[in-house]
Amino acid sequence: MSITPIKCKAAVAWKAGKPLSIEEVEVAPPKKGEVRVKLIASGVCHTDAFTLSGEDPEGIFPAILGHEGGGIVESVGEGVTSVQVGDHVIPLYTPECGECKFCKSGKTNLCQKIRETQGKGVMPDGTTRFSIDGKPIYHYMGTSTFSEYTVLPEISVAKVNPKASLKEVCLLGCGVTTGMGAVTNTAKVEKGSTVAIFGLGGIGLSAVIGAAKAGAKRIIGVDVNPDKFELAKKLGATECVNPQDHDRPIQEVIVEMTDGGVDYSFECIGNVKVMRAALECCHKGWGESVIIGVAGAGQEICTRPFQLVTGRVWRGTAFGGVKGRSELPGFVERYLAGDFSLNDFITHTMPLEDINEAFDLMHQGRSIRSVIHF
Numbered sequence: 001m002s003i004t005p006i007k008c009k010a011a012v013a014w015k016a017g018k019p020l021s022i023e024e025v026e027v028a029p030p031k032k033g034e035v036r037v038k039l040i041a042s043g044v045c046h047t048d049a050f051t052l053s054g055e056d057p058e059g060i061f062p063a064i065l066g067h068e069g070g071g072i073v074e075s076v077g078e079g080v081t082s083v084q085v086g087d088h089v090i091p092l093y094t095p096e097c098g099e100c101k102f103c104k105s106g107k108t109n110l111c112q113k114i115r116e117t118q119g120k121g122v123m124p125d126g127t128t129r130f131s132i133d134g135k136p137i138y139h140y141m142g143t144s145t146f147s148e149y150t151v152l153p154e155i156s157v158a159k160v161n162p163k164a165s166l167k168e169v170c171l172l173g174c175g176v177t178t179g180m181g182a183v184t185n186t187a188k189v190e191k192g193s194t195v196a197i198f199g200l201g202g203i204g205l206s207a208v209i210g211a212a213k214a215g216a217k218r219i220i221g222v223d224v225n226p227d228k229f230e231l232a233k234k235l236g237a238t239e240c241v242n243p244q245d246h247d248r249p250i251q252e253v254i255v256e257m258t259d260g261g262v263d264y265s266f267e268c269i270g271n272v273k274v275m276r277a278a279l280e281c282c283h284k285g286w287g288e289s290v291i292i293g294v295a296g297a298g299q300e301i302c303t304r305p306f307q308l309v310t311g312r313v314w315r316g317t318a319f320g321g322v323k324g325r326s327e328l329p330g331f332v333e334r335y336l337a338g339d340f341s342l343n344d345f346i347t348h349t350m351p352l353e354d355i356n357e358a359f360d361l362m363h364q365g366r367s368i369r370s371v372i373h374f
């Protein structure tokens, strides 16, 4: 039986800085090595807003944004063997081919097999599967989850336990995995550590959970929006600090609070000044700071090299260092076993038609995660 194109609704980003627009798009059948997925839900991450703002050097328009989805395989292209129609999957913006230099290195989750075409908004064969009246609409992060249907390379989906609600585990497609993974995979926080987490949105709160699970004895949440503190404390922050309550740099405040600095810090905002503060609040000799936040085109980080000479370490992480196909199913099992909750993150749900509200809520600091239900 031949697979035919599907017409469905999608939120199209026509131009940087403009609201998304709900359109009828045509979604072509999956080609060789590709799968077409019916989305059930998609979270809205700050990175979607970042790209929509025009700050992303890789931002391409018109495109279908979205990278925190959960869906069901609707059809598969030639040669696809690892998933079949009906499987529950989480799209991966960091694929896992298992055979490229990066996958084989054992040192990184940054599979590069399709990175070049993904960054150009096209599938590995250089074309798009989305169109309107025959005109191509670009993919985003290889996932484009703000659409009722999307097409992905087979290496860009993680098959997960169908017992898990896709309306919740979609958050493992980015935010929650990134924050928890940054703590356990990237920083490898040890029991008894002192940790500072800058930015208490979806990513920072997930880092709070990761730090609590790792047995950190102090978890200092930092945010300019004190409304974020209650949930941070519920999830494991031992104290919260608002930099605006202090008339000196926040790094000085934290160094003083912690007798010389924290063992680990995480920047979960995308602000290069805060990245500096996060590094400089680390303990001399061993403190490590992990950059998670994504900063706009042309922005650069700086500090005195002396900060590194004297033993502090600056590193970064994408998707929490997690290899999606091999590790994400395990996150879903842990969620099903009650190891951590996802529901706390879902402050709002809405149909695709209302997706611009999700961006408004995020910019107003009123949401942790909005989840689109298809």
Ligand code: NAD
Pocket (backbone or CB within 6 Å): 045, 046, 047, 050, 174, 175, 178, 198, 199, 200, 201, 202, 203, 204, 222, 223, 224, 225, 228, 243, 268, 269, 270, 271, 274, 291, 292, 293, 294, 295, 317, 318, 319, 320, 362, 365, 367, 368
């Ligand atoms: P969010 O908007 O939900 O949360 C950001 C938080 O930072 C908010 O609570 C806000 O009040 C706080 N904040 C803003 N300015 C601040 C300041 N100067 N000092 C202290 N707090 C401040 O965003 P999110 O979805 O949690 O994403 C956070 C960042 O992580 C974004 O830059 C996003 O692009 C990035 N991100 C990176 C990865 C990765 O793989 N590296 C994955 C997901 C998201």
Ligand code: AHE
Pocket (backbone or CB within 6 Å): 045, 047, 048, 056, 057, 058, 059, 093, 094, 110, 115, 174, 294, 295, 318, 319
């Ligand atoms: N395109 C941007 C960088 C964006 C970025 O850093 N993305 C993260 C994921 S953010 C998810 O919310 C990532 O995975 N980076 C690694 C990669 O290969 O893109 C730019 O600055 O060009």
Ligand code: ZN
Pocket (backbone or CB within 6 Å): 045, 046, 047, 048, 067, 068, 174, 175
């Ligand atoms: Zn994201």
Ligand code: ZN
Pocket (backbone or CB within 6 Å): 095, 096, 097, 098, 099, 100, 101, 102, 103, 104, 110, 111, 112, 113
């Ligand atoms: Zn690879």
